[in-house]
Amino acid sequence: MGRRxxxxxxxxxxxxxxxxARRVExxxxxxxxxxxxxxxxxxxxxxxxxxxxxxxxxVTLAGSLASLLQDKRALGLTGVQVxxxxxxxxxxxxxxxxxxxxxxxxxxxxxxxxITLALYLSATAATAFSWNFTSFLLFRVLTGAGIGGEYxxxxxxxxxxxxxxxxxxxxxxxxxxxxxxAALGSGGTLLLLNSGAVQPTFAWxxxxxxxxxxxLIILLLRRHVPESPxxxxxRGYEKEANEIVESIEQHVKNEKGDLSAPEGSxxxxxxxxxxxxxxxxxxxxxxxxxxxxxxxxxxxxxxxYNAVFFTYGLVLSQFFxxxxxxxxxxxxxxxxxxxxxxxxxGRFFDSIGRxxxxxxxxALAGLLLIGSAIFFRSGRMGPVGQDLWFCAIFFVASSAASxxxxxxxxxxxxxxxxxxxxxxxxxxxxAGGVGAPSLFARLIASGSRxxxxxxxxLGAVLMLAGxxxxxxxxxxxxxxxxxxxxxxxxxxx
Numbered sequence: 045m046g047r048r049x050x051x052x053x054x055x056x057x058x059x060x061x062x063x064x065a066r067r068v069e070x071x072x073x074x075x076x077x078x079x080x081x082x083x084x085x086x087x088x089x090x091x092x093x094x095x096x097x098x099x100x101x102x103v104t105l106a107g108s109l110a111s112l113l114q115d116k117r118a119l120g121l122t123g124v125q126v127x128x129x130x131x132x133x134x135x136x137x138x139x140x141x142x143x144x145x146x147x148x149x150x151x152x153x154x155x156x157x158x159i160t161l162a163l164y165l166s167a168t169a170a171t172a173f174s175w176n177f178t179s180f181l182l183f184r185v186l187t188g189a190g191i192g193g194e195y196x197x198x199x200x201x202x203x204x205x206x207x208x209x210x211x212x213x214x215x216x217x218x219x220x221x222x223x224x225x226a227a228l229g230s231g232g233t234l235l236l237l238n239s240g241a242v243q244p245t246f247a248w249x250x251x252x253x254x255x256x257x258x259x260l261i262i263l264l265l266r267r268h269v270p271e272s273p274x275x276x277x278x279r280g281y282e283k284e285a286n287e288i289v290e291s292i293e294q295h296v297k298n299e300k301g302d303l304s305a306p307e308g309s310x311x312x313x314x315x316x317x318x319x320x321x322x323x324x325x326x327x328x329x330x331x332x333x334x335x336x337x338x339x340x341x342x343x344x345x346x347x348x349y350n351a352v353f354f355t356y357g358l359v360l361s362q363f364f365x366x367x368x369x370x371x372x373x374x375x376x377x378x379x380x381x382x383x384x385x386x387x388x389x390g391r392f393f394d395s396i397g398r399x400x401x402x403x404x405x406x407a408l409a410g411l412l413l414i415g416s417a418i419f420f421r422s423g424r425m426g427p428v429g430q431d432l433w434f435c436a437i438f439f440v441a442s443s444a445a446s447x448x449x450x451x452x453x454x455x456x457x458x459x460x461x462x463x464x465x466x467x468x469x470x471x472x473x474x475a476g477g478v479g480a481p482s483l484f485a486r487l488i489a490s491g492s493r494x495x496x497x498x499x500x501x502l503g504a505v506l507m508l509a510g511x512x513x514x515x516x517x518x519x520x521x522x523x524x525x526x527x528x529x530x531x532x533x534x535x536x537x
Contacts, residue, residue: 066280066314067536072273074306075289077208077525084295085206085214091265092157092202093218094258095194098164100225101255102133102187113180117245125177129184134477136188138470144193145466149459150317152279153201154271156462160197161266164190165259172252192473196466199453203461204272209523212393212450216386219446223383227376228254274458274526278534280314310527311536318459322533326457327464331530333517338452342468344406344510345445346476348503352413353378353438355484359496362488363420364427374431378438385439386446393447399518402451403511405444410507412437417500421493444507448472454521458532 079085113121121129140160148156167186174180199215206214232254270292276285297303327335360366360374393401416433419425425433449465456464480503487499521529 067311068277068280068282068314069309069311070277070282070285071306071309072277072285072289073310073525073527074308075293076205076273078304078306079207079293079296080300080303081207081210082296082299084292084299087265088205088269089202089214089218091262091269092198093221094262095161095191095198096219096222097225097228098194098255098259098262099191100222100227101229101258102168102191102225104226104229112245112248115245118248119174119177119180121177121180125181129177129181131478132181132185133188134473136185137192137477138188138473140189140192141196141466141469141473142192142463143189145196145463145469148193148197148200148462148466152271152275153197153204153462154269156193157197157201157269158263158266160190160193161259161263162190164194165256165263168252168259169256172249172256192466192469195449195469196462199449199465200462201269201272203453203526204274204458208525210394211454212398212447212522213390215450215453216390216393216443216446219449220383220386220390220442223379223442226379278312278314278459278532279316310532312532312534313536315534318533323460323463326460326533327467331456334455334519334530337513337517337519338448338455338464338468339471340513341402341406341448341451341510342472343475344506345441345448346472347480347506348409348413348441348476349445350476351480351484351499351503352434353382354481355488356434358485358488359430360427362491363493363496364430366427374427377431377435381435381439382442385442389440389443393443393450394522397520397522398447398451399514399520402444402447402518403514405440405447406507406514407511409437409441409444410504410511412440413500413504413507417497417504420500421497423493441507444510448510451519451521454526454529455519457530458526459534461526 113119113126140163144156144160164187167183167190171180171183171187174183202215202218203211229251232251270288271284273285273288276282276288293303356375356378357371360371366374389401389405412433416430416437419433420430449469452468453461453465484496484499487496490496519529527535
């Protein structure tokens, strides 16, 4: 049993005349961070973290159904139109991340993670009823906007509710669920298209319905997730913040027994919003090294994955002459490796530390890719050997990529956390989702192993650059409260 809970001090408020800002002293961050991991946290993480699974589902569905959508009995899209719809999804994700990320900091985490999920749900359901290319493109843009907005709202909410001592492990495992979504999308599509129970020309509509049904279930679960008490304290909703934290403490105490007393407090000035000028000042003038760090990590991992993983099927077909119906057999082990990696390595980001683990995983992923590229160029390796190399690479790279999202959600002040996440997500998506696939498509189409070797080398260099920048400018955020990693802009301490 732990120490008994000391009476928790309520927020102390001092008011001057109405023209002056209200000042508040609070220990809400300390109360949340000293809690042990509990069933309450697990339920909250499941309800919120499903975003990554949904994105994996959407990306896989779109790729798996590409050829079917070109069937005249379906939508009869051209190859160019299929590509345009994928670009539309990415454009929607970028726009949604930026717009909803800004609103998340201004209006609150809960409002936005309900709105963005509702947008995703309705847009995905509408996609199943598309009647031509224009409608399909519109609904894919809106689906992307919902997913992009989810990233900012969800990652900020999770980090502000999860205890500091396990935040790194939890974030990495949540991000790894992308690959569960990818497996569900692939498996569900294969079942629908090959079971014979549903006509293939109708099955694509049912496939998109999978995402809508899943989104509806999660929307119901999220109704019980509270607003972030940290956000509430910034905006002056002291009573609501205390009520939420007291409820969480009671849930945890019922499961774990008596809780330790919180230590310390924080003094802030209440504001109803953070001006744009303060956002840019904090990111570019006050924290330029952290902004550069986030940029390098996000661009490196996004390019790496979009260039190496998402073109792997083309490489198998072009250079190893693997039949298209057998490509999924080679990709499945890679998806499994991507999921298992963070499950095993995630805990070390909280124990060994952020800087050493992030720089280490980035460096190892880059070095392994160089080794794989050398063997690939020599032509002395078959598809199974290539698969084993890539399994090893993505076992490590998955944790590295997830740590980029963890970094940008930890190293900036509470007032701009969601918007900062959205900015770096947008940068990474544009660099990796647009630039990398087009470059590698040209390299693969050339049929030259030597040319593709240089493409792999570029991906490796970007990961190694991330390792170097992290080693120099990385932040030792393990087991630290968010407020000690980056002091709130409204702090008076």
